[in-house]
Amino acid sequence: MPRVLLLLPTTTYRTKAFIDAALKLGVEVTAASERKNTLGAASPDSLLTLSFFDPESAGREIVDYNERYPIDAVIPVDEDTAVVAAHVARSLALSHNSVESAGIAKNKDRMRQALDAAGVRVPRFWRFCIDDDSKEAARRVTYPCVVKPVSLSTSRGVMRADNEDQFIEAVSRLDRILALPDVRRRAGAASRHALAEEFIQGVEAAVEGLVTDGKLRVLATFDKPDPLDGPFFEETIYVTPSRLSDQAQADIEATTSAAVRAMGLTRGPIHAELRVNEQGAWVIEVAARAIGGLCSRALRFGGGISLEELIVRHALGEDVTGLRREETAAAVMMIPIPRAGVLRDVTGLDAARGVAGVEDITITAHITQELLPPPEGASYLGFIFSRAADPAGAEAALREAHSRIEFIIA
Helix, strand or coil: CCEEEECCCCCCCCCCHHHHHHHHHCEEEEEECCCCCCCCCCCCCCCCEEECCCHHHHHHHHHHHHHHHHHHCEECCHHHHHHHHHHHHHHHCCCCCCHHHHHHHHHHHHHHHHHHHHCCCCCCCEECCCCCHHHHHHHHHHCCCCEEHHHHHCCCEEEEEECCCCCCHHHHHHHHHHHCCCHHHHHHCCCCEEEECCCCCCCCEEEEEEEECCEEEEEEEEEEEECCCECCCCCCCCEEECCCCCCHHHHHHHHHHHHHHHHHHCCCEEEEEEEEECCCEEEEECCCCCCCCCCCCCCHHHHHHEHHHHHHHHHHHCCCCCCCCCEEEEEEEEECCCEEEEEEEHHHHHHHHHCCCEEEEEEEECCCEECCCCCCCCCEEEEEEEEECCCCHHHHHHHHHHHEEEECCC
């Protein structure tokens, strides 16, 4: 029976979905985390601790384990574990993205350089160090621009600046974020590096895909109907299928495929973010992992197969090209945090769940949790899921349900 190694940080929402998918397929599962599980000694075949913040060590640590419990595939769930997965796969001679390509996908500066060198359409960008003179850096860039860390995700630390004063203020704010202990540990050597990049006017879209032998297959293209023009860039609604023109969608697919090749990604899921305007599609980023949070619940494939099951099948070498996304329109809202404070109560959920087309509402924030909106924060209040005959209906259901929920924040 094949064995899958799942790299699951303790903070991920994805544990249950991936384990359920693997168990449904009847494969053995080893769940690895960065923290020791109290049940690990009793279940050495299924629970493992790896050094997620030291990928090279993780690659060495897995060798002894593999001799006792041979691993057939390794699956990461975020940018950090994507790099760990590449080291593990190299140690075990498994088919996977290279260490180099995973590192490029995790570091926005290296990604920009690789894409620019390959002629892929990307915003103009300038790298700088947070410890440098921000006034000097402010004079080098053009405006409006977007200031961002090279290594964080979920729009954390991403801010728009329309002039030099705003740039200096954004850098100061980013400095405080990057100085946090958890950020320093996660980012490692890149913890003081940042980018300023040209702000691209247009609408945003996202691509979910699978790469096999270096070739991208698009599983879904999402519209983002809410404008993402700053000053911060918290995402809210994803809707599929896309309502963009056939030409725009073809350009999105071609540009994403070119980005995958330029980055050297050869196998596994990817999640890409792009801007689209009259000049075409611009790559904002391509991550070597699947869509984050609980958003994957918006995707179902032939026979009700989940995205996680599709990824597990693909990782084990199964041909999944015949599995297509269901025709029904689907949407997900990542419920934004409106302001900083402590969550005291959530009301109106029953009324929200009663909205036609709403499939599920999951509140992930807990009562008494301290909430931080972007750019400091990196989480959401929860997720709303909908399905309808067309994308407009799926989007409308989300907005109506959201309007019925009240979050009491002290």
